[in-house]
Amino acid sequence: MPKLMVFNSMSLDGFIADSQGDMSWAYKQDDEWNSFVAGNASGRGVLLFGRKTYDMMAGYWPTPVAAQTSPVVAKRMNELQKMVFSRTMEKALWQNSTLLRGDPAEEVKGLKQQPGPDLVILGSASIVAQLSAARLIDEYQIALSPVLLGEGKSMFAQIGERLALKLASTRSFRNGNLFLIYHPA
Numbered sequence: 001m002p003k004l005m006v007f008n009s010m011s012l013d014g015f016i017a018d019s020q021g022d023m024s025w026a027y028k029q030d031d032e033w034n035s036f037v038a039g040n041a042s043g044r045g046v047l048l049f050g051r052k053t054y055d056m057m058a059g060y061w062p063t064p065v066a067a068q069t070s071p072v073v074a075k076r077m078n079e080l081q082k083m084v085f086s087r088t089m090e091k092a093l094w095q096n097s098t099l100l101r102g103d104p105a106e107e108v109k110g111l112k113q114q115p116g117p118d119l120v121i122l123g124s125a126s127i128v129a130q131l132s133a134a135r136l137i138d139e140y141q142i143a144l145s146p147v148l149l150g151e152g153k154s155m156f157a158q159i160g161e162r163l164a165l166k167l168a169s170t171r172s173f174r175n176g177n178l179f180l181i182y183h184p185a
Contacts, residue, residue, distance in 0.1 A: 001112055001113065001114075001115070002046075002111065002112055002114075002115075002116050002117060002118045002119050003112075003118045003119070003138040003139060004048075004108060004112060004118070004119045004120075004121070004131065004136055004137050004138050004139075005045075005118060005119070005120050005121070005137070005138060005139040005140075005141060006120075006121045006128050006137055006139070006140050006141060006155075007040070007120055007121070007122055007141040007143070008121075008122065008123060008128070008141075008142060008143070008155055009023065009026030009142075009143040009144075009145055010142050010143065010144055010145065010155065011025065011144075011145055011147050011148060011149045011152065012144065012145065012146060012147060012148055013148045013149055013150065014154055014156075015149045015151070015152030015153055015154055016123065016125060016152070016153055016154070016155045017123075017125075017152050017153040018149045018151070018152040018153075019149075019150075019151045019152050019153075021153070023123075025145060025147045025149070026143065026145050028145075028175045028177070030173070030174065030175040032173055032174055032175070033173050033175050033177060034070075036171075036173070036179070037070075037073060038070070038072040038073055044080075044117050044118075045080065045117045045118045045119060045120045046080070046081045046082070046083060046111075046116070046117055046118070046119050046120070047077075047080050047081070047082045047083070047120055047121075047122060048082075048083050048084075048085070048108075048119055048120065048121045048122075048124065048127065049082065049083070049084045049085070049121070049122065049123065049124050049127070050084070050085055050086070050123070050124035050125075050126055050127040051084060051085065051086035051088065051089055052123075052124075053122060053123035053124040054082070054084040054086070054092070054094070054097075054124075056123070057077065057094070057122070057123075058093070058094035058097075061073075061074050061077040061078055061094075062074075062078055062094065062095070078094075078095050078096075079095070079096065080096065081096045081098070081117075082094060082096055082097040082098070083097070083098045083099075083100050084097060084098070084099055084100065085100050085101075085104045085107070085124075085127055086099060086100075086101070087101055104127050104130050104131060105130055105131060105134040105136060108131055108134075108136050109134075109136065112136065121137075125153055125154065125155045125156075125157070125158075126158060128155050128156070129155065129156055129157065129158035129159050130158070132156065132159050132163055133158075133159050133160055133161070133163075135163075135184065137184070138183065138184070139168070139181060139182070139183055140165065140180075140181070140182040140183075141179070141180070141181050142179070142180045142181075142182070143177055143178075143179050143180075144177065144178040144179075144180060145176070145177055146176035146177070163184065164184070164185035165182040165183065165184060165185055166182065166183055166184075166185045167180065167181070167182055168181040168182060168183050169181045
């Protein structure tokens with residue numbers, strides 16, 4: 001049965017994007033960090049997105065700029081199977097994409113009961129909050145960046161209740177990033 005994981009960059013004050021939706025603060029040109037990200041991207045799995053994150057990713061990863069800046073990551077992002085939760089989109093046009101119109105928690109329950117690769121959520125704060133509240137996320141992978149944004153978008157603002165987590169592993173990077181993995185307690 002597939003596991004459901006979240007991978008997101010987060011500021012030290014707990015935001016995954018600033019108040020304008022910008023996430024450029026999370027991307028540092030650093031060989032050690034870039035090698036780690038490329039290694040992560042070489043894995044297998046199905047990417048899950050909310051509509052806003054999907055639109056942002058679909059607008060960047062298939063471009064020549066992405067291929068030139070991050071060739072390994074761009075190649076994998078385009079090749080991997082992707083699912084997007086949306087009730088308003090008519091079609092999911094990015095390569096290997098499937099549109100899911102149902103309730104995210106019910107859709108994910110069904111996906112987790114079928115054999116197949118693990119599921120990975122990137123960005124998609126509202127989807128993360130809904131699936132966290134439904135206790136469907138098996139692993140939280142947080143890339144903690146040494147930056148304070150003051151305000152922005154929280155991945156957990158809509159959870160509604162406390163969710164205890166236990167630290168599974170950590171890794172520090174020369175650029176100041178910490179990679180943290182948590183499992184539900």
